[in-house]
Amino acid sequence: MRHRSLLLLTSVLTTGALTLTACGSRSDDSKKGDDGAATTVVIGVDAPLTGDLSALGQGIKNSVELAANTANKTKEVPGVTFKIQALDDQGKPGPGQQNATKLVGDKTVVGVVGPLNSSVAQSMQKIFDGANLVEVSPANTNPSLTQGEKWATGTKARTFKSYFRTATTDAIQGPFAAQYLFGEAKKSKVYVIDDQKTYGAGLAATFTGEFTKLGGKVVGTAHVNPDDRDFNAIVTKVKAAGADAVYYGGEYPAAGPLSQQLKDNGVNIPLMGGDGMYSADYISLNKKAEGDLATSVGAPVETLPSAKKFVADYAAAGYKQAFEAYGGYSYDSAWAIIQAVKTVINDNGGKLPTDARAKITTAMSKVSFNGVTGTVSFDEFGDTTNKQLTVYQVKGGKWAPIKSGVFNQS
Numbered sequence: 001m002r003h004r005s006l007l008l009l010t011s012v013l014t015t016g017a018l019t020l021t022a023c024g025s026r027s028d029d030s031k032k033g034d035d036g037a038a039t040t041v042v043i044g045v046d047a048p049l050t051g052d053l054s055a056l057g058q059g060i061k062n063s064v065e066l067a068a069n070t071a072n073k074t075k076e077v078p079g080v081t082f083k084i085q086a087l088d089d090q091g092k093p094g095p096g097q098q099n100a101t102k103l104v105g106d107k108t109v110v111g112v113v114g115p116l117n118s119s120v121a122q123s124m125q126k127i128f129d130g131a132n133l134v135e136v137s138p139a140n141t142n143p144s145l146t147q148g149e150k151w152a153t154g155t156k157a158r159t160f161k162s163y164f165r166t167a168t169t170d171a172i173q174g175p176f177a178a179q180y181l182f183g184e185a186k187k188s189k190v191y192v193i194d195d196q197k198t199y200g201a202g203l204a205a206t207f208t209g210e211f212t213k214l215g216g217k218v219v220g221t222a223h224v225n226p227d228d229r230d231f232n233a234i235v236t237k238v239k240a241a242g243a244d245a246v247y248y249g250g251e252y253p254a255a256g257p258l259s260q261q262l263k264d265n266g267v268n269i270p271l272m273g274g275d276g277m278y279s280a281d282y283i284s285l286n287k288k289a290e291g292d293l294a295t296s297v298g299a300p301v302e303t304l305p306s307a308k309k310f311v312a313d314y315a316a317a318g319y320k321q322a323f324e325a326y327g328g329y330s331y332d333s334a335w336a337i338i339q340a341v342k343t344v345i346n347d348n349g350g351k352l353p354t355d356a357r358a359k360i361t362t363a364m365s366k367v368s369f370n371g372v373t374g375t376v377s378f379d380e381f382g383d384t385t386n387k388q389l390t391v392y393q394v395k396g397g398k399w400a401p402i403k404s405g406v407f408n409q410s
Contacts, residue, residue: 039079039080039081039351039352040080040081040082040083040108041080041081041082041083041108041109041110041341041352042082042083042084042085042106042108042109042110043064043068043082043083043084043085043109043110043111043112043113043334043337043338044084044085044086044087044103044106044109044111044112044113044114045060045061045064045065045084045085045086045087045112045113045114046086046087046089046096046099046100046103046112046113046114046115046120046124047060047061047086047088047089047114047115047116048088048089048090048091048115048116048117049061049086049087049088049090050088050090051090051091052091052251052253053091053116053117053251053253055279055280055281055321055322055324056116056139056279056324056325056326057088057091057116058319058321059321059322059323059324059325059326059327059330060113060114060116060138060139060326060327060330061084061086061330062314062317062319062321062323062327063138063310063314063323063326063327063328063330063331063334064084064086064113064330064331064333064334065084065086066310066313066314066317066331067330067331067334067335067338068082068083068084068334068338069317070313071335071338076338076342077338077341077342077345079350080341080345082338083108084334085103085106085109087099087102087103089114089115089116089117089120091116091117091120092120093117093119093120093122093123094123096115096117096120096121096123096124097123097124097127099124100112100123100124100127100128101127103128103133104127104128104130104131104133109133110133110134110337110341110352110356110357110360111133111134111135111136111337111340111341111360112128112133112134112135112136113135113136113137113138113330113333113334113337114135114137114138114139115137115139115140116137116139116140116326117139117140117197117198117199118140118141118142118145118197118198118199118202119197119198119199121135121137121140121142121145121163122145122198125145125159125160125162125163126160128160128162128163129160129161129162129163131357132162132355132357132358132361133162133357133361134162134164134337134340134357134360134361134364135162135163135164136164136165136166136333136334136336136337136364137163137164137165137166137167137333138165138166138167138326138329138330138332138333139165139167139275139297139325139326139329139330140165140167140199141167141168141169141170141173141199141202141203141274141275141297142169142170142198142199142202143169143170143171143202143206144198144202145160145163145165146158146163146165146169146381146382146383147169147171147381147383151171152171156381158380158381158382160382161361161382162361163382164336164364164365164378164382164383165333165382165383165384166329166332166333166336166371166373166376166384166386167275167297167298167326167329167384168297168298168383168384168386168387168388168389169383170199170202170203170206170274171206172387172389172406172407173203173206173274173275173295173297173389173407174202174203174204174205174206174207174208174209174210174274175206175207175209175210175407176295176389176391176405176406176407177207177247177272177274177293177295177391178207178208178209178210178211178214178216179210179214179407179408180293180295180391180403181211181216181245181247181272181293182211182214182215182216183214184403185245185270185293187216187244187245187270188215188216188217188244189216189217189219189241189242189243189244189245190211190216190217190218190219190243190244190245190246190247191218191219191220191221191222191237191238191241191243191245191246191247192204192207192208192218192220192221192222192246192247192249193221193222193223193224193234193246193247193248193249193250193258194223194224194248194249194250195223195224195225195226195248195249195250195251195254196223196224196225196226197226197250199249199250199251199274199276200226200248200249200250200251200276201223201249202249203249203273203274203276204247204248204249205249207247207249208247211247219241219242219243220237220238220241220243222234222237224250224254224258226250226251226253226254227254228254229254229257230261231257231258231261231262232261232265234258235261235262235265235267236265238262238267239265239266239267243269244269245269245270245271245272246258246259246262246269246270246271246272247271247272247273248271248272248273248277249273249274250273250276250277251276251277252273252276252277252278252279252281252282252285253281253285255271255273255276255277255282255286256281256282256283256284256285256286256289257285257286258271259271259286259288259289259292260285260286260287260288260289263288264288270291270292270293271292271293272292272293272294272295273293273294273295274294274295274296275294275295275296275297275325275326277294278294278295278296278325278392278399279324279325280322280324280398280399282294283394283397283398283399289394289397290394290395290396290397291393291394292393292394293391293392293393293394294391294392294399295389295390295391295392296325296389296390296392297325297329297388297389298328298329298373298374298386298388298389298390299373299374299388299390299401299404300390300401300404301323301327301328301372301373303401304328304372304373304374306370306371306372306373306374307328307372307373310327310328310331310372314327328371328372328373329372329373331371331372332371332372332373332376335369335371335372335376336364336367336369336371336376337360337364339363339367339369340360340361340363340364340367341356341360343363343366343367344356344359344360344363347359364378365378365382373386374386374388387406387407388404388405388406389404389405389406389407390403390404391403391404
């Protein structure tokens with residue numbers, strides 16, 4: 001229902017609540033309601049927009065922007081105009097923390113999509129939660145972000161009520177990879193390497209647990225730094241260990257050179273990793289990527305009937321950067337925020353309440369809709385209920401899906 005009296009959003013952040021004032025004090029380019037009033041709200045975006053991981057970050061930003069533009073075009077929330085504010089975290093916790101503080105302080109931000117990196121999320125969660133500002137990540141996969149530090153022991157506790165994600169966790173992704181590598185690729189001796197970051201180390205640990213449980217053997221382990229590009233010492237160890245595969249917990253900027261250096265030195269075995277490796281840039285960084293493997297969250301977006309419009313609209317928008325692994329999940333993260341805003345407005349007589357941020361956070365737990373990536377909803381921890389994963393392999397210079405499914409608890 002369209003409402004006659006629309007208000008412009010400002011905020012008082014002493015308790016994380018939002019306050020609204022009469023229109024006319026915010027933005028000249030806001031859309032006008034029937035009575036000349038307008039409500040403009042902002043969806044923040046935090047992602048690596050520059051640096052080694054910018055291909056993924058730009059895809060996240062573009063997809064959120066597309067969601068906001070679509071909501072405005074279709075008047076998904078009558079009388080409300082959505083805009084985005086995108087901030088660059090460079091894939092690092094420090095800038096991410098600064099961005100969180102900035103977004104909390106912005107008087108119009110009602111929700112945030114991001115970040116890409118689990119380690120960056122750790123630096124932001126407390127800031128967002130203290131301000132009741134909802135955060136929905138399309139890419140974080142470390143289980144502790146939603147289930148607490150003791151999740152692996154079976155003691156799960158949600159620490160931050162404002163944190164949600166549309167990507168499934170490494171508690172599922174690592175074991176899913178292990179089941180494929182051992183059971184279908186028939187690899188029994190693996191060398192495990194990680195980049196010591198929250199995401200990479202956690203993913204390597206869950207992979208290792210399942211691989212050894214299945215009967216596989218870890219013939220060696222190593223830790224690298226995310227910025228390392230010379231892996232000669234590790235290549236020598238992998239070669240001597242007699243591994244028939246390498247599992248890498250980390251992201252494509254280091255994974256690509258690692259794989260090529262292995263093969264340059266005669267170690268012609270596949271390197272497998274997680275969603276942080278699943279990028280076209282991995283192949284451009286690695287002339288010998290053929291046969292390498294990666295898991296990624298969900299089913300291939302291009303194959304989903306639910307994603308056809310998203311794929312077409314993204315192409316029509318003319319973005320220079322592909323939406324990459326997290327485009328569909330970023331769009332759905334933004335759309336979840338839009339739906340929560342819609343619920344709060346509908347429940348408050350067609351206008352945002354003074355405590356909009358807190359109410360939007362509460363509404364997010366009940367959001368459910370058919371999104372780009374399938375059904376979008378969240379469990380009691382804020383995790384996605386969509387547990388599907390896909391194994392990809394480099395074939396003919398491109399990532400090709402070879403297995404989709406859900407993790408089978410062994």
